[in-house]
Amino acid sequence: MITYKKKTVGAALAAVLLVGGATACESGKKDESGKKDGAGKAAGASAEPARPVADGKAAEALTAAYKKTSAAKSVKVRMTIKEPSALDGGTVEMTGVQGWDPAVMDVTVKGQFSKSAVPGTPESMRAIMSKNVMYMDIGAENAADMDGKRWMKLDLNAAMEAAGAKGKNGLGGMNGLSGMNQSQDPAKQLALLLDSPNLKQVGSEKAEGVDADHYRGTLTFEQVLAANESSKLMPEDERKQLADNMKKSGIKGYDMDVWVNKDGYPVRMKVGMDTPQGAMTMDASYSDYGAAATVETPADDETFDLFGMLGKLKDGGAGA
Known part of the structure; x- marks a missing residue:
């Protein structure tokens, strides 16, 4: 019988925070047919941007890059996230392979x-x-401490449902596990950048060792929030409060840069945001678009369920 220890529980929750800051999951409500609302695509698919706000060649080039990236469905990724206000120094690194349509990944964090x-x-x-x-x-x-079970299982659909049910006093108060709902799908990042009203081409330069065209744009926090599918699951008053809190904290918006190679794929993306504690950045490098992104999940007898563990702790079933 598994005996839960405080150290193990703490490590498991720390794992959620660590991995959640750097990884992606698909969010959004489903209609009765099981399709994602709005996009009508299978889980993990990227909704094509409705319109390029910025005019000119930059928008045309990034729209073409979006279509190629979305069709590739998978990529090898190396990503660094720096957040000075958190995580005891705030650096998280991720390497591996990720896919979309469907959403899969196998990474080391x-x-x-x-x-x-x-x-x-x-x-x-x-x-x-x-x-x-x-x-x-x-x-x-x-x-x-877990009878040899070293794989923690977290059903993200169940997590989002719990977030909606618990509201401000539960997971919903954390924006529905918002760290896990910020998709790092490069196609979606391109779609987001296309919403920038000041999108422009900075120039041509080397990125990840290859010739690439450099594009840049900025977005307000409200624009990013409006484009985030997970935020649409939040009650209107919570979403407004979140936007107000971001303004009060001094965060005005996001700077986004992307480098697109001669084949029309993004090889590097960088998102920056100034905070009172310092600059927060996500810097990602991409390669091998279309690389196999099939993953093999652990066997059931090698896993334990995080929600189940927390439920037993709440009911007094925990050990020392």
Whole structure:
């Protein structure tokens, strides 16, 4: 019988925060047919931008890049996220492969904060996602407290449903696990950049060792929030409060840069946001578009369910 220990629970929750800051999941309501509302596409598919707001060659080039990227359905990724206000230094790194339509991934995530924040949290963690279920390897040390089960399972659909049900006092108060709902699908990032009213081509330069065209645009926080499918699940008053809080914190908007190679694919994307604590950035490099992104999930007897564990703790079923 599994005995849950506070250290193991803390490490498991730290894993959610670590992986959630760097990974993607598909969100949005479904209609009765099971399709995503608005897009009418299968889970993981990118909705084509309704219109390029900016005029000219930059919008035309990025629209073409969007179509090629969306059709590729998978890519190898190397990403660094820096957030000075959090995570004991705030650097999270991710490498691996991710796919969309359907949404899958198999990545290794590293975070500076892991050891110092929660003893027992691995410095390097593998994360796998398939069919909107996330699996995180919590390491051998924590697995010893879980009858040898080292893979934590988190059903992201269930998490979002719980967020909606709990409202401000539960997960919904965290914007429905918002860190996990910020899709890093490069096609969606291109679609977002196309909404910038000041999109422009900066020039041509080397990026990731190849010749590329550099494009830049800015968006307000309201524009980003409006484009985020997960934010549409929030009650209107919570969404407004979130926007107001961002304004009060001094965050005005986002700077977005993308480098597109001669084949029409983005090879690098960078998103920056100035905060009172310093600059927060996401810097991603992409290669091998169309690379196989099939993943093999852990066997059931190697996993434990995070929601189930927390439920047993709440009911008093935990050990020391």
